[in-house]
Amino acid sequence: MAWTAPMTAVDNSTFTAAQYNAHVRDNLLETAPAKATSVNSYFIANGTNTIVERAMGSTVITTQQQLTGTGAWSDLATTGPAVTLTTGTTAIAWWSVWGQHATANQFASVSVAVSGATTIAADFPWALQFDGRAANNGVRRGVCHMFTGLTAGSNTFTLKYRNGTADFKDRELIVMAL
Amino acid sequence: MAWTAPITWVAGAVPTAAILNAQIRDNLLETMPAKATRDGSIFVGNGANRIIERFVDMATVHVSETTSSTSYTNVATVGPSVTVTTGTTALVFHSGHLSNNTTDGYSYMSWAVSGATTRAAMDSIAIINGAVSATQIASGGMLDLITTLTPGSNTFTAKYRVDTGTGTFHRRILGVIPLS
Numbered sequence: 001m002a003w004t005a006p007m008t009a010v011d012n013s014t015f016t017a018a019q020y021n022a023h024v025r026d027n028l029l030e031t032a033p034a035k036a037t038s039v040n041s042y043f044i045a046n047g048t049n050t051i052v053e054r055a056m057g058s059t060v061i062t063t064q065q066q067l068t069g070t071g072a073w074s075d076l077a078t079t080g081p082a083v084t085l086t087t088g089t090t091a092i093a094w095w096s097v098w099g100q101h102a103t104a105n106q107f108a109s110v111s112v113a114v115s116g117a118t119t120i121a122a123d124f125p126w127a128l129q130f131d132g133r134a135a136n137n138g139v140r141r142g143v144c145h146m147f148t149g150l151t152a153g154s155n156t157f158t159l160k161y162r163n164g165t166a167d168f169k170d171r172e173l174i175v176m177a178l
Numbered sequence: 179m180a181w182t183a184p185i186t187w188v189a190g191a192v193p194t195a196a197i198l199n200a201q202i203r204d205n206l207l208e209t210m211p212a213k214a215t216r217d218g219s220i221f222v223g224n225g226a227n228r229i230i231e232r233f234v235d236m237a238t239v240h241v242s243e244t245t246s247s248t249s250y251t252n253v254a255t256v257g258p259s260v261t262v263t264t265g266t267t268a269l270v271f272h273s274g275h276l277s278n279n280t281t282d283g284y285s286y287m288s289w290a291v292s293g294a295t296t297r298a299a300m301d302s303i304a305i306i307n308g309a310v311s312a313t314q315i316a317s318g319g320m321l322d323l324i325t326t327l328t329p330g331s332n333t334f335t336a337k338y339r340v341d342t343g344t345g346t347f348h349r350r351i352l353g354v355i356p357l358s
């Protein structure tokens with residue numbers, strides 16, 4: 001049931017079952033304790049007078065794997081990491097990766113694509129880039145990005161990779177659904 | 179109206195209008211559904227028995243711009259910049275692609291606060307890229323928790339500097355999550 005603006009009681013008036021159910025029972029059922037289902041969740045607004053339970057998700061792939069010479073956003077031998085969450089129109093993603101390029105002064109990129117309820121291709125504006133280092137000189141870096149304009153529902157966030165022959169490991173993705 | 183600690187009822191007590199209004203109406207008005215106004219907002223504690231709605235925001239500037247200033251400054255397109263209402267605490271994240279035209283030259287991307295709070299940009303919260311080779315681009319991000327804000331409307335603005343040479347800054351992102 002939806003939220004109803006709590007009524008103002010008046011002395012000597014009759015408090016009916018219908019009023020109690022609407023103003024006490026149903027309103028209490030719209031509060032966080034009534035909606036809480038799991039540990040480590042949090043609550044956000046989902047419109048006027050409505051709240052929804054959300055969760056964060058994270059995945060790590062530690063295995064070092066190589067991307068070979070593609071100019072398009074691609075997967076490594078182990079796709080991901082990927083996080084699937086129920087979101088509203090917004091989510092914040094943080095990712096960090098250890099990377100090294102096989103050729104000096106070349107760059108490799110790691111970005112995030114969204115699939116499921118929303119389709120957003122990985123792209124450079126929110127990509128992590130490794131560039132200009134000596135060949136096979138690894139470094140670990142991280143970036144963050146807030147995705148807006150998502151289609152509410154189940155959305156999967158997946159790391160994608162491109163550019164040259166590069167190795168990646170300790171790939172971590174964290175997503176906070178709003 | 180403020181939150182009132184729920185009373186313990188006893189048999190035979192009369193729930194007056196005043197009691198019902200304080201215990202049910204006014205307490206319900208202090209809960210999240212009563213205060214929720216917009217999709218995607220978050221709720222944080224704002225003192226004993228009080229919660230408040232806050233809004234997460236992010237801005238981006240995807241233009242490659244430069245500075246040779248050795249003290250924190252704006253580049254041609256100021257920002258990115260985010261203005262949010264906060265309490266004393268916020269989580270700030272920023273990222274960018276940094277390079278320098280001088281080998282071993284360092285470029286810095288930090289952020290300053292204005293409005294209710296005045297806090298200058300500083301190296302301790304900056305993304306720092308040392309150019310292994312001239313024009314080498316490195317991207318990176320930082321996440322910081324600031325607990326000394328003055329409550330109210332605070333504007334967070336990215337700032338830039340170098341230690342030598344000319345720094346180039348691109349794909350700049352800054353976001354704020356108010357936590358109080």
